[in-house]
Amino acid sequence: MYELHFAVPMAGAIICALNSRLDAAMASDLLQHSEAKVVFIDAALLGVAQEALHLMSVAGARAPVVVLIRGEVSTSSTTQHDYEDIVSRGGSPEFAVQLPADENEPIALSFTSGTTSRPKGVIYSHRGAYLNSLFSVLLNEMASKPVYLWTVPMFHCNGWCMTWGVAAQGGTNVFLRKVTGAAIFDAICRHGVTHMGGVATVLSMIVNTAPEDRRPLPAGKVSVVTGGAPPPPTVLSGMDELGFLVIHTYGLTETYGAATVCAWMPEWDALPAEEQAEIKARQGLQHLGLEVDVKDPATMRSIPADGKTVGEVMLRGNTVMSGYYKDAPATAKAMAGGWFRSADLAVRNPGDGYLKFQDRSQDVIISGGGEKISTIQVEEALFAHPAVAEAAVVGRPDEHSGETPCAFVVLRRKREVEAEEVMEFCKKKLPRYKAPSTVVVVDELPKTATGKVQKLLLREKARAMGSLSDPPPSPVLEEEHEEAPNKV
Structure with a gap:
């Protein structure tokens, strides 16, 4: 990938580095959208890439030239070109960089x-x-x-x-x-x-x-x-x-x-x-x-x-x-x-x-009284708790209060904490209406390949919980945490 950041522009082409965590459908979509003429495939991602290329064929899109980068992964798959083979042949001394x-x-x-x-x-x-x-x-x-x-x-x-x-x-x-x-x-x-x-x-x-x-x-x-x-x-x-x-x-x-x-x-x-x-x-x-x-x-x-x-x-x-x-x-x-x-x-x-960043416009929580709650401010309060390793806050619907802060937290190793304790801790650091009304312990937060928390997925989970004002049939639980029981 590093070599290609130089080789591609030097050849007068445009580099389009795709997310390595894409599924086949999205990879196919982006390959078609970018109109890529050549695709370099790391052997570790060959399965996803082959499915993406198949989907392109089904859609009637023009297939790009394929170059396989074998690296440390052995594969018997045949492709049109092999990256290391191309590099081993050496370049032309007369090649002129395409500025x-x-x-x-x-x-x-x-x-x-x-x-x-x-x-x-x-x-x-x-x-x-x-x-x-x-x-x-x-x-x-x-x-x-x-x-x-x-x-x-x-x-x-x-x-x-x-x-x-x-x-x-x-x-x-x-x-x-x-x-x-x-x-x-x-x-x-x-x-x-x-x-x-x-x-x-x-x-x-x-x-x-x-x-x-x-x-x-x-x-x-x-x-x-x-x-x-x-x-x-x-x-x-x-x-x-x-x-x-x-x-x-x-x-x-x-x-x-x-x-x-x-x-x-x-x-x-x-x-x-x-x-x-x-x-x-x-x-x-x-x-x-x-x-x-x-x-x-x-x-x-x-x-x-x-x-x-x-x-x-x-x-x-x-x-x-x-x-x-x-x-x-x-x-x-x-x-x-x-x-x-x-x-x-x-x-x-x-x-x-x-x-000083406050929030993404779509992440701001609006309470029933019209107050705007910064999820980042709530997350900072959560991170101050000694048992919390990671935290993400989204809005949970509430029949009477519009939205209330719902916190998804990952605990530090071998730590156990009651949700009530976390909420009370936050109330001492924030105005009461900003403190989370729901705390859910999870093993990990959903993230993109760049490490950003996917709050869209967490908002869907919070909406699925229903209104906070409705009496829940049972405590809200995520899957059990490896080190500590989940308590909400």
């Missing part, structure tokens, strides 16, 4: 994660990818010859453009087939990793790695750029104690990855650890490649930096997508008013103007 005639020509087609709708094909330009690669190096505070550990999938925003950024600094890449806490510690120790990236769930995985699976880190802190859902302050504190320097960013597929960074101020070093973690949880300020504002979506006026007024995060500039592939209506809607509308809600902190 774009216009820097705004597309270099990549990156599909969104599709957590709330069908994935959209986001078009990246050579100019945007080039600039964001350099800005990513700056965000990572990356000197020359770094050692970068990949836990960010390269199909997600082309690895947040670090595929090209690491190469720009003459770096070494360390890859993992399976991301686990033990594998991360082992790779850092064995290869002297200096930098890595990962969403909040990866950070939580690191913090909750069993002591026997941890390894001593190299001298100096390992820099970790995180994005996606805001990491809870408790996780940020835990990462700092382990020897990681966490750099918090915010971005979307439509912005090539990171668009803002919580730039650290020297005066914050003297603050208590808890306050430092809360500051690090902010999304910060725009990077050099684009402009970011928080606006009233109706009037398009910038909101005041008072820490209270909520607006929509909007972005424009060099590292905002060229548009959605073959979807002009969605492009026009997203770029209405000359700004990309993220659907993410935030406030601006007084004094420094730093963005």
